[in-house]
Amino acid sequence: MASGDPGERHGGNLTAAAQRLGRPAAELLDASASLVPFAPPLALRWALVQAVFTPALRAYPDRGWRELRRVLARQHGLEPEEVLPGNGAAELFTWAARDATDCGLSLLPAPGFADYRRALGCWGGRWVDLPLPLHWGAAFPQPFPSLQQAAVLWICNPHNPTGQLWSRASLEPLLQRHALVVCDEAFLPLVPGGESQSLIPLVRSHPNLVVVRSLTKLLSVPGLRLGYALGAAARLRRWAGWRDPWPVNGLALAAAERLLADQVGHQRWCRRVQNWVARERPWLERGLGAWPQLTPMPSSTNFLLVRGSHSLLDLRLALERRHGILLRDCRSFPGLGEDWLRIGLQDRRGHRRLLAALEQELPGRQGDAARR
Template identity: 60%
Template sequence: MLFRVAIGLSSASSAHGGNRIQEAQRLGCRPEQLLDASASLVPFPPSRPLRRCLSRALTDCTLRDYPDRSHHQLREAISHWHGVDPAMVLPGNGAAELFTWVARDAALQGVSGLPVPGFADYCRALRCWQGSLQAFPLPLSWTAEAPQPFPLRPAADVLWITNPHNPTGQLWSRASLEPLLQRYRLVVCDEAFLPLVPDGERQSLVPMVVNHPNLVVIRSLTKLFAVAGLRLGYAIGTQERLQRWQQWRDPWPLNGFAIAAGTALMTDRSALERWMVRVQEWVAREGLWMHAQLSDLSGIRPYPSAANFLLIRGDASLVRLREQMAQRRVLLRDCRSFAELGEHWLRIGLQHRSGNRRIVAAFRDLLR
């Protein structure tokens, strides 16, 4: 008997952060006036290779021609970075598009076990295929230990893992995830934030894909390079699985600019390594600073996180505080759309120190 859980989401915008344009309209200001800490993207300006490649794309044939449907160069670049066969890589229109296809496989395998609170898009993807799912609550208290053991063994056919977890920011150890590959018909591991986590790559399941045909790892360039507008992610899985997805999808799911940008970003290995070091140093520095600052405020409590975002919990509902922050042009992530969380919780995406200071100063003012 399949058990179906409704993980309720009222609207697309409340289910996701990063609605700067809509919020600016609502608040009567320009989007640039808002500090958007509701989406968790690196706060750095676009890298030089990215800017160079996008401006070149305006003058070569990228705009005029249909994109390369085989994504040959992009797949080569990604596979080289991860040390896997190019046939095991499928670029997607953001990780979100790939969740849709992996959910189709998941729906055929049986019940999907979803740790909650968790990223809402997995439910959206499963609903596309009438997939059955069951929510498994994660304990809502955790330590700063990183990595830490994955605490659940859901009774399900398919396991969806987010590493590091969104919204808690916990980094799961590869040692605790590896045995789960024997246990489930399909394991989906979303590593969208992993390259931002200091020393996070050591916990990646990418090296396991080659020996585990029931594993799919999904990655995103959105967070690492702050390119949410390009829509660029990729899956690493068996050739047979990815070829099947390729037959299901639109003929040109990725636009030419995204393909060109992804190829430029993933091809230059030393630039990519330097970028990741810079990002991870920022996460380590600002994560500690923000946690310490927020710990000093009364009425809210920050939770430990290995990622570039952290959760806070209020002694009382934080709905009004979030709106007051928005009136001060600071957007925070409403957590009411995360099952198991609710109005006592907010998620904050780390910024540059100046932005983090602005967030703390606004809190200090409002929580006096």
């Protein structure tokens, strides 16, 4: 793995991987980041092209993000002041972490997404890990396993990297126990039936709750940098006062406003994505399960955590070097080691390519389940 480059600890470093492997990025199958594998919505790409010929490029972006707030508020049944667009969810974690640091100790489920630690580190915030059991059932949603006390709780629903979907019923009582709850729902719109577990309906009644969403995964637009926070208007006003003046660029604003204004079209996109997850996850899970050395863990979403009976490091490197397939090294997740890999779902062609490469690199496949 990894150099000191922080990018190397996150999946999706396509440019760096292409350089390292001496292959064009287009030849690589990137299952290290968990993005929708089809092209972003045509309406979004078209809106971006059009935006280049409008003031979206040649004027400073609206510092009040009025139009995007309005469409997002309508989508989620909130007021525009209860929405704050961000330069990706990652930027918003920085501000959540500033509030968290003022509140006191943060509880971070481990293994978990590293960016919460990065954000807390910006402000000298303190945290303790909440170790998650590394065995779980296949029925979702599941109860969130928190019994520990701390001022702040960071939740990721569904959880990265395990793919577990937490039930709203188990999360709601935690809002009484913690001074601040930050709930990252970056992957929730990809989960079939996932929206029914969202905490967004509780935002209005719980000023100590912030829900953070990302358009990165859902629309496959990591380059656009668009996320948003939903929370109490006073909190979001405070965050807006801390950040630099134009954190969300005009092209991203224009494109997202256009796309999300069409609620029916957006719902159609979400259904397409959820149908893909519902179809491809069990197919890949069955295929991987044909190797006794690999245990794909149950997941509700578009990535699978795989446990190896021994180190999977050499296998990952062989897939990368010989087949141009990138999987997520899990050594940077606290509690996971080199016997774990995370695989972002691909389309069926990508999955066949992965299984064919595994067949060459890993002996002992049983049955022909992988071919179906």
